[in-house]
Amino acid sequence: MSRLDSFIRRLKAQRACLDLAAHLVRDLDGHVLELGLGNGRTYDHLRQLLPDRKVYVCERRVAAHPDCVPPTELLILGDMRDTLPIARELLAGRVALAHFDPATGDAAASQALVAEVAPLIMPLLRPGGLLVSEPAIIHEELITLTLPESVAPGRYYLYRRVNCRSSA
């Protein structure tokens, strides 16, 4: 399998998980949060899947295709390790679907980032809200959901937030 093959497989897994997540939140009020804009492809996909939601986007420095730049009022500019704690005021418990895929191309770097960022995402997710990610995220308030049929286990990750603490 070439890098071209595995890249196509990864993008298809990403798309299938986002499509399923959008379907699963159809009856769940709340915003969408894209953690990293990049070239804007997944942002564009999310806003088309959920046209009636606000899609907030965290990004350090916008370098997306001009058609895929979010409106200023939905753009959270800066390092997300700094901005997510501030965004809590606006978004705490109000995000129905978050997507985190740093795609650093370096598994160790992605793991290190996710360890820092996951605890900052959690307070924003509403109970029952979904988190779609690559790499995996381990957190006591996240339960793993079944992946779309086309996606092999371990290729992409889909979670639902449950509130362990309040039910304990």
Next chain:
Amino acid sequence: MSRLDSFIRRLKAQRACLDLAAHLVRDLDGHVLELGLGNGRTYDHLRQLLPDRKVYVCERRVAAHPDCVPPTELLILGDMRDTLPIARELLAGRVALAHFDPATGDAAASQALVAEVAPLIMPLLRPGGLLVSEPAIIHEELITLTLPESVAPGRYYLYRRVNCRSSA
């Protein structure tokens, strides 16, 4: 259709055309020429498809994944508008399969580049040799081949070099 959808479709068309081209040159001696390395995904695909061929790569500045950097002796470093005329000494009429996909994301820029580069690629292609490209290339010595069934017309391009001048 989102930008994620169209990107996946484009990569699948690219792969299908490279796969078909590799099949079509199976009985045709000659090297492979990748015009632009980028992140190295299509280079990796080509070297896996045609493991017994030399895969030469033109690139201005190598920024590929470390696993996808060609050996020094197959790397033609510099602006291809400068290096292709020099490469003629080594490769004239010896390339069985060339791939050109600048993927600038800007159709006008890609068209301008292809107009400059196509006449420099032609002398390297052996008679019967294949050229896989996006965008389209118009040249009197190129005939258009039928695309793979999965690829819609106009999405990617596949040509065979014929020698109009010598047969005239």
